[in-house]
Amino acid sequence: MPRLDRDKQRFSVNTFVAAMLALYLAMSIGLERPYWAIMTVYIVSGPLAAAVRSKALYRFLGTFVGAAGAVLLVPLLVHAPLLLSLAMSLWVGGCLALSVLDRSPPSYILMLAGYTCAMIGFPAVNQPTAIFDIAAARVEEILIGIACAALVHSLVFPRPVGTALRGRIGHWLGEADRWALDLLRGELAQLDRDRGRLAGAASEIQLMARHLPFDTSFLRETTAVVRQLRDRVLVLIPVLASLSDRLAALRAITPELDPELRGLLAALAAWIESGAPRARGAALITELETARTSMSVRDWYGFNRSSLLTRAIELVRAQADAHALHAYLQDPEGPPPRLFGADRASEHRPLHRDLGLAALSGAAAFGAVLLCCVVWIWSGWQEGESAAITAAITCCLFAAMDDPVPAIRKFGLYLVAAMVLGALYLFVLMPAISGFPMLVLVLAPTLLVVGAMIPDPRLAFPALSVIVNLVNTLVIQDHFSADFARFVNINLSQFFGVFAAVLVTRTLRSMSAEVSARRLLRHTWGDLARVAAGREEDSTVDLASRLVDRVGLLSPKLAAARAGDLKGLDILRELRVGIDLASLRALCSRLPPPVTAELEVLLDGVGARYQARALGVPVPPEQPLRAHLDRLLGRLARGDLAATGARGLCALVGLRRNLFPEAAPPAPVVEGAA
Amino acid sequence: MSGELNLFGVYLHAELVTSTIALALTLVVNRVLIHFGLYRHLWHQALFEVAVFVILWALVVKLSSSWLL
Numbered sequence: 117m118p119r120l121d122r123d124k125q126r127f128s129v130n131t132f133v134a135a136m137l138a139l140y141l142a143m144s145i146g147l148e149r150p151y152w153a154i155m156t157v158y159i160v161s162g163p164l165a166a167a168v169r170s171k172a173l174y175r176f177l178g179t180f181v182g183a184a185g186a187v188l189l190v191p192l193l194v195h196a197p198l199l200l201s202l203a204m205s206l207w208v209g210g211c212l213a214l215s216v217l218d219r220s221p222p223s224y225i226l227m228l229a230g231y232t233c234a235m236i237g238f239p240a241v242n243q244p245t246a247i248f249d250i251a252a253a254r255v256e257e258i259l260i261g262i263a264c265a266a267l268v269h270s271l272v273f274p275r276p277v278g279t280a281l282r283g284r285i286g287h288w289l290g291e292a293d294r295w296a297l298d299l300l301r302g303e304l305a306q307l308d309r310d311r312g313r314l315a316g317a318a319s320e321i322q323l324m325a326r327h328l329p330f331d332t333s334f335l336r337e338t339t340a341v342v343r344q345l346r347d348r349v350l351v352l353i354p355v356l357a358s359l360s361d362r363l364a365a366l367r368a369i370t371p372e373l374d375p376e377l378r379g380l381l382a383a384l385a386a387w388i389e390s391g392a393p394r395a396r397g398a399a400l401i402t403e404l405e406t407a408r409t410s411m412s413v414r415d416w417y418g419f420n421r422s423s424l425l426t427r428a429i430e431l432v433r434a435q436a437d438a439h440a441l442h443a444y445l446q447d448p449e450g451p452p453p454r455l456f457g458a459d460r461a462s463e464h465r466p467l468h469r470d471l472g473l474a475a476l477s478g479a480a481a482f483g484a485v486l487l488c489c490v491v492w493i494w495s496g497w498q499e500g501e502s503a504a505i506t507a508a509i510t511c512c513l514f515a516a517m518d519d520p521v522p523a524i525r526k527f528g529l530y531l532v533a534a535m536v537l538g539a540l541y542l543f544v545l546m547p548a549i550s551g552f553p554m555l556v557l558v559l560a561p562t563l564l565v566v567g568a569m570i571p572d573p574r575l576a577f578p579a580l581s582v583i584v585n586l587v588n589t590l591v592i593q594d595h596f597s598a599d600f601a602r603f604v605n606i607n608l609s610q611f612f613g614v615f616a617a618v619l620v621t622r623t624l625r626s627m628s629a630e631v632s633a634r635r636l637l638r639h640t641w642g643d644l645a646r647v648a649a650g651r652e653e654d655s656t657v658d659l660a661s662r663l664v665d666r667v668g669l670l671s672p673k674l675a676a677a678r679a680g681d682l683k684g685l686d687i688l689r690e691l692r693v694g695i696d697l698a699s700l701r702a703l704c705s706r707l708p709p710p711v712t713a714e715l716e717v718l719l720d721g722v723g724a725r726y727q728a729r730a731l732g733v734p735v736p737p738e739q740p741l742r743a744h745l746d747r748l749l750g751r752l753a754r755g756d757l758a759a760t761g762a763r764g765l766c767a768l769v770g771l772r773r774n775l776f777p778e779a780a781p782p783a784p785v786v787e788g789a790a
Numbered sequence: 791m792s793g794e795l796n797l798f799g800v801y802l803h804a805e806l807v808t809s810t811i812a813l814a815l816t817l818v819v820n821r822v823l824i825h826f827g828l829y830r831h832l833w834h835q836a837l838f839e840v841a842v843f844v845i846l847w848a849l850v851v852k853l854s855s856s857w858l859l
Contacts (some may be wrong), residue, residue, distance in 0.1 A: 145803065165836070256806060263809075270836035333835060336823055448830070 123163065126273055128567035131161045133703060134268035135563065136556050138261045143552065147257050155587040156261025158563075158580065163571045166331040170221060172262040173330070179258045180229025182211075183251040185229065186237035189247060194244040194453065200223040201489030201504075205482045207233050208508045213478025216515050217469050227512050232258075232506035234485065239499040261331040277327045282445050284324065285345060288317050289442055291389050292352050296431065301359045301553050302367070315691075316668030322465065322661070338448055341441055343463065344455070348438040350465065350660045351457075353667075354695040355430045357688040358770050361426040365773055369417045369781070376420060380407055384428060392638045394454065396438035398720035404429050409678035416781035419749060419769045426766035433457055465661035466654065468669060470639060477623040483620040488613055499605040506613025511621065518673075519626040521618055523577070528614040530581035535607050537562060537582070538589030542603060562586070585610075629699025633673040636666050640690045641730035647697045648723030656698045663691045693774045703764045711785050715764075720773065738776060745772050746782040807855055812847035819846070 130641055135157040142150035160171050183208050211230030215223040236254050240247045291314055297303075327348060328339050366373055373381075380403065387396055408425040433456035440453035482506040492500025514520035545558050569579035591604070627635070640663065646652045652659060670687050700719060704712050721741045724727035730737045745768065752765045772782070819842055821830060832838050 196840075258805065260805070267840065271834075275837050336828060338828065699798060 123275070124568045124571050126677065127161070127163055127571050128564050130268050130272050131157060131265070131469045131567050131570070132563050134161065134264040135261075137268065137557075137631060138264035139555075140552060141260050141264070141591070142257055145256075147253055149253070149257055149261075151591045152254065152257040152585050153261035153264070153497060155584055156258045157265045158570075158587070160262055160265045161269060163275060163459055164277045164280060164327065165269050166277035166327040166336075167221075168269040169266050170327045170330040171224065172266040174222055174224040175228055176259060176262055177257055178225040179232050181225070182232025183236055183255050185233040186240065187248055187251050189233070190240055191239050191244050191245045194241055197241070197493050198490075200241070201486060201493065203593030204234060204504075205485040205489065206235055208485050208512070208777070209478040209480075211478075212512050212515055213474045215512075216477045217471065217474040219469070219516070220323060220464065223460075226428060228517075231505075231508045231512045233506050233790065238504050241501070248504075252360065252516075262633070269666055274333075276326065276331050276333035276335060278331045278333045278338065279330060281321065281324050282335070282340065284317070284321055285342075285442060285445070289319075289438055291436075292349075292356065292438075293392075296359075296388050297385055298354070299363055300381045300388070302363070312670075315353055315664045316671060318346075318353060319467065319665045319668045321349065322346055322467070322665075326464070331773055335445075335448075338445055340447055341448070341452070342360050344458075345438060345441040346465070347657050348434045348457070350657055350664055351430070351434045353664050353688075354660055354691050355434060358692045358695070359424065359427045359431060360580075361692060361770070361773055362420050362427060365420045366417065366424065369420075374421075377424075378405055378411075380404060380425075380428070384432070385431070392432075392435045392439040393467040394436050394440055394456075397432050397456075400432050401429050404432070414753070419753065420773075421764065422762060423766040423769035426762055427553075427620070445476070459578045466658050467665045468639065468662055469781045470635065474626070474633070479509075479517040480621045480624040481515070481618075483624065484508075484511050484613075484617045487616045487620060491612070491616075496607075497609070498588065499602070499609040500607050500612075502609035503613035503616065504730055506610040509615055510617040518629055518632040520621050521626050524614060524618050524621065526578070528611060528618075529583050531585050531607070531610060531614065532580050534585030534589060535584045537586050538607075538671035540601065541586070543600065563722065591657070608698060608725070625736070629673040629676040636670050636673070637690075638730050640666050641726045644690060644694055644697060645723045645726035645730055647694060647701060648719045648726060650701050650704070650719070652698070652701075656695065656702070659694055659698055660691075661693045667691055689774050692770055696770040696774070698768045699763060700771070703767070711748075711751060714744070714751070718744055718748055724772070725775075742772070742776050742779055745775075749782060804854075807849055808850045812843055812850045815842040815846045815850070 135154045138153035138157050139150050142153040147153075160168055160169055160175055162171065189200065189203050189207065193203055208230040211233075215222075215230070219439045230253075236251050237247075240250045243250070295314070325339075325342050328342055329336050332588050344423070372378070383400060383403070387393075387400055390396070404578075408422055437453075437455045437457050440455065444453050466514065485504055488500065488504040488507045491729070492504060510524045513519075514523040514527075517523055541558070549555060549558055563583065566579045566583050569575035589607075643652070643659070643662065647659065649707035654662075667687050667690075674687060697719065700715060704715055704719075718741070721736070721744065725735050725738070725741070749765070749768050749772065752768065772779075816839065820839060829835050831837075
């Protein structure tokens with residue numbers, strides 16, 4: 117049994133107060149379904165005040181769009197029920213597909229627009245002339261719920277998202293520091309720890325930061341700082357991953373490294389341990405640069421060493437900036453910190469998106485809703501609307517999962533629990549009471565107990581399902597006297613909706629973690645092919661954001677996958693390759709023309725290999741590509757190692773390490789040979 | 791003041807309309823205050839926001855009843 121701590125109690129009481137306030141207001145201005153206001157309060161509420169406020173805004177917009185859709189569709193098509201069903205299912209499916217495509221919080225708007233249209237439109241088919249009044253009443257009920265939830269959660273002991281976010285970022289930076297220290301000190305036993313988690317946490321930070329402008333604390337003024345920090349976080353993961361790879365390569369050649377490098381790595385570790393101050397960081401960068409130019413690069417060891425030092429410089433820059441920004445977040449008085457990198461960051465970075473999966477989710481919702489409608493129309497079952505609505509809601513709510521079927525089934529199970537509770541309320545308690553205070557007293561025990569479970573991530577889903585379904589049941593008595601036949605009918609109809617959702621979803625889009633992981637990998641390869649071919653328009657940080665997000669999504673799936681070839685897959689490899697490819701592409705125009713031409717050939721070859729992997733066709737042989745890469749490496753090494761050449765060399769070494777990890781090191785460069 | 795407001799032939803609760811206007815105004819005022827960095831000097835910012843909203847709502851209702859309705 118999870119502990120019932122203060123925060124949970126407070127959350128439960130807050131939400132209950134907001135719900136009762138909403139119920140009272142809705143009843144006092146004579147809205148016909150006041151229980152909808154309660155339902156809205158519970159759906160919007162969450163432990164973080166800012167998230168409640170942003171969700172409130174999104175829910176308002178979504179409800180509005182959905183209601184507008186219902187007003188538009190129902191009167192137009194009400195005389196052709198099949199056409200209307202088709203249009204409504206298309207609306208739900210289309211909205212859901214667009215919403216799944218974008219995983220950020222605002223995508224909630226479209227998901228709601230989808231199922232709100234069904235919730236408002238389907239019950240109105242029997243009275244199409246009143247559709248506008250019905251829609252306006254629903255919107256008002258939902259608005260009251262939203263307003264009460266936002267009000268109570270912002271006023272009574274709000275938990276600002278800013279502080280939570282700050283804690284998350286601090287924790288993340290601590291983990292990144294530990295990773296850096298482990299690899300600099302060569303504590304190999306620690307290196308195997310799951311670093312993919314760090315990528316997932318980075319995406320979580322990114323999503324959480326979207327709520328920051330809605331915060332209840334002055335930390336919302338720091339939105340710009342958090343964005344800069346987010347960019348540093350996105351850079352740190354690939355940089356650390358390549359550092360670790362280069363160090364492994366060097367240690368494979370000479371386990372104790374050369375003395376100068378050893379000294380530098382120790383200095384770097386000491387610097388990170390002291391909290392990455394900027395002044396010492398600038399000095400470290402100079403030292404690292406001198407070390408890179410001082411030693412002539414002739415053999416594989418030299419190549420890797422130069423590449424390592426380039427990445428170490430990037431590490432110092434990103435770490436110093438990240439720590440300075442984090443310190444500024446803790447105490448935002450005074451001037452903003454001086455940074456090594458850009459001090460402007462774009463508003464949002466793109467995350468992984470999967471067009472095919474989004475389309476499938478939309479199609480599943482479309483199919484489920486349509487199936488319910490067809491049964492509803494042909495059977496003439498009066499309560500069939502509940503089935504269509506339930507199908508729309510369940511398909512929408514769980515669309516983000518790999519396999520929504522177990523969740524939908526559980527939703528059906530919680531429906532039973534809610535039904536029992538609902539029957540108790542409708543037929544035993546409600547007839548015995550009168551007046552608002554009694555109603556509050558009667559509702560209090562259930563809502564308070566179940567509400568306390570919502571902040572717990574494991575219990576949130578069952579708790580919310582029970583509350584929403586229970587309140588949904590109570591709605592019946594607004595319209596009709598508690599009639600047992602109707603009660604059973606509606607619940608049966610809801611079960612049919614759940615059943616239709618399970619049936620359609622299972623045939624269309626359920627996938628195992630393994631299939632989903634392969635899908636993510638294929639998307640990554642497609643991205644890499646695009647970057648190599650120079651068809652990628654996003655900036656490097658945007659690319660890093662997408663790749664890091666995929667790593668974060670992949671790592672739990674790989675842990676769950678049983679297939680042998682997915683076990684032990686180095687998921688950071690594609691991330692490193694992506695960054696190397698992007699920097700090589702950027703260099704293309706700045707190198708001497710003959711080198712550029714050779715580089716183009718190499719990039720095209722790499723792109724073709726990834727394209728083939730993405731499409732699942734046989735991959736071209738690696739031998740010619742590797743020979744070409746080695747020739748290019750030699751050419752760059754012989755040239756003068758100015759900043760561009762060093763960066764190109766760094767990326768090429770990275771590419772060779774990650775594309776051909778098992779290949780023997782290339783031959784040393786002979787002076788004067790062509 | 792209570793009753794319904796005729797908005798382009800659509801009848802809506804007057805409270806709904808006035809409060810939406812007041813909310814929009816509150817957001818604008820908030821933007822300005824955030825820009826000037828006032829919020830870090832406040833004890834309970836959400837409470838302050840609600841107070842601003844209530845004041846603006848009262849103003850909107852007052853003005854709308856004398857000018858519009």
